[in-house]
Amino acid sequence: MRLLSIGEAAAELGLAVGTLRHRHRQGLLMPLGRIACGHRRFQRDTLRAEPAVAGKTVCYPRVSSHDQVEQLTEQAARLERHCVDAGFRR
Numbered sequence: 001m002r003l004l005s006i007g008e009a010a011a012e013l014g015l016a017v018g019t020l021r022h023r024h025r026q027g028l029l030m031p032l033g034r035i036a037c038g039h040r041r042f043q044r045d046t047l048r049a050e051p052a053v054a055g056k057t058v059c060y061p062r063v064s065s066h067d068q069v070e071q072l073t074e075q076a077a078r079l080e081r082h083c084v085d086a087g088f089r090r
């Protein structure tokens with residue numbers, strides 16, 4: 001049985017290493033143990049990705065100066081179309 005490093009485990013789950021560390025601190029994902037230098041080791045067959053908690057997504061248009069108001073409205077419209085296409089709720 002080969003144990004996975006946190007980077008290998010993150011790659012298996014398609015998550016960032018920081019996300020695995022955070023989930024470990026929360027008690028949502030427990031490593032099999034740690035090696036002598038303190039690095040976490042995970043067992044491949046016990047890995048499972050917990051669904052992400054639904055949160056809020058905030059999109060806002062932004063420009064550098066007041067002279068760019070026209071660009072601001074175009075940006076807002078593009079962002080709104082993107083949110084609708086991505087399935088975000090209002």
